[in-house]
Amino acid sequence: MSREVLFINIIVALILLFVLGCVLFRFRDVKFAFLNLFRHKRRSFSTIAAIVLGGVSIFLYGGFIDYSFWILKEQTIRTNIGHVQIYNQNYFETSNKNKSLIENYTQLKQAILETPELAENISTLSGQLEFTGVISQYENETSSYFSGLGIEALPALKLGSFDKIISGSDLSRIRADEITLGSGLAKTLNTKYDDWLDAMVVNIRGGQGALSLKVRGIFASGIKDYDDVAMKLPLATAQRIMGTDGVSKMLILLKDDDSAAFAAKLRQFIARHQFPLIVKEWKEVSLFYQQVEGLLSGIYFFIKLIVALIVIFMISNAMTMNIIERTREITTLRAIGLKPLRVTRLFFLEGIFVGITGAIGSLTLGLIIASVINLYGIEMPPSPGQTTGYTAFIKTNSPALIWITLVLPILTATGASILPALRASRLNISDAFKFS
Incomplete structure (x- = not known):
């Protein structure tokens, strides 16, 4: 919890404790303050309506943003990123990724899965091998640069679950010579x-590797730059063509x-075994998500x-008008012995009751409108850099959104x-009686 949130929570708690104390020990003041809301129904209604309108706007837009963050997060995590990644400690320090592989991948994977405090939280663990090269379709006389990704077929069903297969099927767990292509790359190669296809690469030792591969499927992730160059193939095949058993x-x-x-x-596990590895969380390696989150926030x-x-000016104006219209009432109460502190408390309680009524109305009306919107959703255009739009909804189960x-x-x-x-409590009694 941040300091700002903690500070706000303390203030709200003090306000509620003040109201509770007044209910227990100054119930008559609470009653008068609440009934005063109904003396000028039109003004009270307009003030509360302004609060509710603003509160509903915050609720709906906040729910829309929460859903947008959630869908973007899930898309990011399940487009071959995962929640947590492990890299060679030199991975981010060199442009030659072939020189920063994780060696002995199989043994490391087994060691992690045999550690109870880690294994109990893991849904899927998979290695990936990145490489680049040139791929050709000689019959059509087409070729293109590609960015290859060696993946394990079964874990890829979860880690790549946001990739939509538009032709064929996912990678086979049996056939090692079949691949899937991004829709943009398939279009460039005029393949189906x-x-x-024939792929040529430079392996980790600087030699040349070549392999004939069969197109099993064509997918679309919705990210154009990725789909224009992406090729997926079984991890064992990628390791063979690159001449390594690492990832x-x-x-x-x-x-x-x-x-x-x-x-x-x-990180504790890695430090304990002194592995030359580093750990990154998904958000650290997702620059696009960070930029979108910063903008929408x-x-x-x-x-x-x-x-x-708007709410502050509306309430201040309404309460100031109340004071002007009730000047004789206030000064009469002061003249018969009502202390300034009690006058302050009465108006202060009125403001709190207006806020509480507006808050309850905002949440109630916001939930009703959100439920109606969620019946059909909101058709959204593609995000920057993407090719497909999505249907947005209003996320209403966020504790933070309800809280704000x-x-x-x-x-x-x-x-x-x-x-x-304070202005009401400081009215001059003798001057106020001359008010007409």
Whole structure:
């Protein structure tokens, strides 16, 4: 929990404790403050309506952003990244990935899966070998650069679950000479299912490797730059053509989405065995996700700020008008012995009740509207760099979203009532009686 959230929680807790204390020991003040909301129904309704409108906007946009983050996160994790990755410690320091492989992959995989505190959290563990080369379709006289990825067929069903097969099928667990191509690369080569292609690479020793491969399937990830060069083939075949038994990275898909805790355990395991490896969480290697998250979070913060300012001005204006219209009432109460502190408390409680009513209304109306929207969804255009759109929904089960929808109206209404409450308690009795 961040310091800002903790600070806000403390303030809200103090406000609620103040209301609870008034209910227990100053119930008459609580009753008068609540009933005062109904004295000027039109003004109270317009103020609460403004709060509800702002709160609903925050709830709906926040739910939309939460769903967008979730779908982008799942797409990122399940497009051959996983929750946690293991790399050679030199992987990010050199452009020649062939010189920074994880050796003895099979033994390392077995050691991790035999460690109980790690194995209990792992859903899928897989190695991948990255390499590049040239692939040709001689019958069509076409060729292209490709970015190859050697993968294990069974784990790839989970780690590549967001890749859509548009022709053929996934990699076989039996046939080692079959591949799948990105849709853009297949179009460049003018190739289709069951065609034979020839791939040439430079292996890790600097020699040349070549292999004839059969197209088993064509997939689309939705990311154009990736689909234009991507080729997947069985890991054993990739290791054979590259002349190694190592992998470029190891990907781990977790049962529960707690990558930070698992990464910490994995780092301890690596340090204990003194392996020359490093651990990265999915977010660290996903620059696109970080950029989108930063952009949408900034927009969301700006919307919350605008709504908060509108609510503050609306409530301040409404309560100031209340004070002007109730000047005789206030000064009469003061004249018969009501202390300034009690007057302040009455108006302060009014502001809190306006905020609580607005918060409950915001959440209730927001859930109703979100339920209607979620019946059909929102058709979204493709994100930057992608080729396919998606259907967005409003995510309503986020504790953080519910929390901000309830807390923001209460905080802003309470803050907006402070100055009017103090102004009411400081009215000069003799001058106020001359008010007409």
